[in-house]
Amino acid sequence: MFGKLTWQAIPFDQPIPLAAGALVVFVIAAILIWVAAKGYIPYLWREWITSVDHKRIGIMYCLLAAVMLLRGFIDALMMRSQQALAFHAPGYLPPEHYDQIFSAHGTIMIFFMAMPFVIGLMNFAMPLQLGVRDVAFPTLNSVSFWLTAAGALLVNISLVVGEFARTGWLPYPPLSELTYSPGVGVDYYLWAIQISGIGTLMTGINMVTTVLKIRAPGMSYMRMPIFCWTTLASNLLIVAAFPILTATLAMLLLDRYVGFHFFSNEAAGNAMMFQNLIWAWGHPEVYILVLPAFGIFSEVVATFSGKPLFDRRSMIIATLGICILSLCVWLHHFFTMGAGGDVNAVFGIASMIIAVPTGVKIYNWLFTMYGGRVRFSSAMLWAIGFMVTFVIGGMTGVLLASPPADFLLHNSLFLVAHFHNVIIGGVVFGVFAGYTYWFPKAFGFVLDERLGKAAFWCWLVGFYVAFVPLYVVGLEGMTRRMQHYDRPEWYPWLLVAGVGVLIILCGIALQIAQLWVSIRTRAQRRDLTGDPWDGRSLEWSTTSPPPEFNFAVLPNVTNDEPYWSIKQQARARGELVTPEPEYAPIQVPRNSATGFVTAFFAVLTGFSLIWQIWWLVILGLVGAYATFVAFAWRDVHETEIPAAEVARIDRANRAARAAALREEAVQ
């Protein structure tokens, strides 16, 4: 009846996962009861869960990412404390549990923290920057989000029901084959990633179509903000790379479920093919993450330097150069495969070449700051911290791109330090900069700067204290994923790394405090004009938070920085230069529960596939199909916002902006 699922799946004999799981279940139940008691459920259903508004979906993506950041960070704390304790000792985590923790840490941080965070920010900001009302396929956007959330839920269910993979964040065969991983851990991994991967692929399709086909009149390609360009490049990579992931994991699933021999040791399977295929996705993936972060830094650096970005054209060319090069370097993840000197040389040189367009970008940002009036707000601090940290991470990457060096450093903690250096220094700092920068646009009030800066310094210092020691022990020969060790020269460095992760913990605590304090004091932090940072691109030309329809009339773009140029004219004259437009009713897409219901059936299907409850699989698939047919059958796709409502919102914003202009003129 219930396949492999029995009461033994619940880890009653293991206190740590059981207590953690019980705590999570308790917290979720408490939140749900609180929400229900306060009567918020209809509001949440109407305004958020069924919303197809790109801004709401973007915010929900970021919220999911923030929660998953906490989960993944707890894993990091456990790993660092285990290694700080496990010198000549077993530590407190048994090997099978430690293996699950590092696997879950990588999986969660990449797929359910970094990906949702960048996708959330792209979702929120990109249509606003393009000066349009929504993405190409609003309901599909909602389906994408909920499928990502479904994958995240499955990974977290594995904490309480069954186990997670013990294979690392990429399940290399033959270890991940049924022979060596007979439990459900790898299956949890595979189905969670397959389900959220479909969501990500649909996001890619949606955003590529949006950037290429839906822009404000006059916004030619070369006039698009850099963040839109990096969004385009990143989503092109999603479209090019995620299908390979789906195919590769499907092959592993076939091996595990029905005894195929793609990657097995028997019947002439080829395990190295898995590594080639998975990294043909995996290397573009890191650029899927970091290119949007580059875009965020471009916006932030230009805004807080009070200057247009230095040489946009070279920035765009560098972005697309990285986009293409990233597809040609996957083999550098396994130089030790033994492909031979020629092949390794080609991929080594290709990997080093990526440093060139990346270097171009660094100089673009530096020259933007040069001669500008730089305001060191917290968003700008993240950007500057990024520039320093990312350059160091990039240089260790160039070092690893040299095959002879890589043979020595392969799978060492030097590698772990390198990719944390670029992912924390690049992606995480980037999404935090974006979060600080666009928060007032999303919610209408500014985050507390003092706590934000304190959080930045904790993160920056904590990062170096945590990861420089890992470079050192990596050079001393310590391999990654060690549950215990007996080399005395590593011990002090791992203690230092443990202190570093505690400093990062302070940074996260300060960020939570920042959010809490800012919400409590939001009345004094209101952003009335919609332009709190003296911004340059179109998202700052509408109210904060923007109305459902984003713009009362679509802006007409006549140069690279349409909003900045109009703002400068208004400043010169001390009043608004654009006359009040003629307001017309606006059609917006109707809410739809399709995404939520599809995700419900996806979780059902995924869970029953993991535990091999076949009748429930069929039920889930039929339910998902029925949901799509029900959606396809509906007759009304849009609702109308009356012209009077549009006028009311826009007039209020125009009044606030006019008042701000007069105040500025008085000063």
Place this chain on the structure above:
Amino acid sequence: MSAPALRLAHDPVFDPAGIAPPEVTGHGAGGPAPKRIIVGYGFWIFLLSDVIMFSAFFAAYAVLFKNTAGGPSAHELFDLRNTATETACLLLSTFTCGMASLAVGHRNQKWTQLALLVTGLLGLVFIVLEIREFTGFVSRGAGPTRSAFLSSFFTLVGCHGIHVSAALLWLGTMMAQFYAKGFRQDIRHRFLCFSLFWHALDIIWVAIFNLVYLVGVLPPELLP
């Protein structure tokens, strides 16, 4: 190609006031594209991603082609007569799918339903032939678990078969929608996507026919 000709419909969602200039420069400065273009364009991107997924299966097949583990090879298994019939069914169905597009263009319910029905029946025959081929292989001890080569063969060809089956489900839904809702704009957009999907599956089949079956029946000494 002159882009302005593509701007068929005035679009109420993205261009309510009609402020997009009528001339489209080709540099993307003409404002949001009409709905039909957006839907078709998005679906093309999806098809590209689907082709990339197939390319991974093709790559796996190429890598594992000789990994027969002492089991039967392609040369010993494949029967081109069966494949030829399958190919004929799919190519004919592409023709009838094109006829359905014409009928939709003329808003002719009877011919639309008829052409879609014939398309679906041809697709069904294809699936039945494929299942027969697969069960034949399995009964001769050449199932997907026999060797890495056969795993990759069954996955590549089977993945195409699953796509055709899903398309048949879509086709049935499409016929029901035309019947129940008529030739409404959003349903015509959906049909545009369906026909693109159906033709794309044909293109993938042409690749399978050439790279799997035609190469497979070559005598082993002719292969590199």
